[in-house]
Amino acid sequence: MGFREHLQEVCRSVDGSIACTLMGMDGIEVDTHVQAEGGIDVPSLLVELTGVLRNARDAAEAHQAGGVSEFSVATDRLVTLGRVVSPDYFMVVALRPDANQGKARYLLRVAAPKVVAEL
């Protein structure tokens, strides 16, 4: 199973998934599975959210709060859930607001070690 299959697996298992991406902390995408069109340029948005994640990580480290493991941002049209899988990579799933966020979060947690094993 390659990266793409793990990303696909997350999307297939959550109704309302839009896309799932494996991304470097530098904002460069490793692989993306697009499940549905959300009327939003999700890949570009995810690149910008990488900057948001880096800021959160720097803020947490500066205040001895430890490393960032998960993050989420919910907007009117989209929920993005992210999970850091290694110091250099993270996975993000973009969902419609009515999707099951708990299940998506669980699936990211399950997929993370499998993705790490292939990095």
Add this chain to the structure above:
Amino acid sequence: MGFREHLQEVCRSVDGSIACTLMGMDGIEVDTHVQAEGGIDVPSLLVELTGVLRNARDAAEAHQAGGVSEFSVATDRLVTLGRVVSPDYFMVVALRPDANQGKARYLLRVAAPKVVAEL
């Protein structure tokens, strides 16, 4: 009931709460209730997370994803959950990682209109 009481109410109702804050988008704190010492300078961390939230909001707006309504950042030692209550203000609760995040999220949602009514 003033701001402080609403912030206290959120903390009291969730085991593992560290603090709850009402903050301006400019990073200036309106009021904070500290429930427990977490060994972390939570108020300073929350000020920095304001910058993270502003970045997320700008990214979402730039990509037509709508306004940010909620966000969360989980680290090894702390989970912060935020809810935008008006264009200029948001509430954040800081929790221990083992706290009930779902309940905290629900309580922020319930408290938000009450806080707005007093702004």
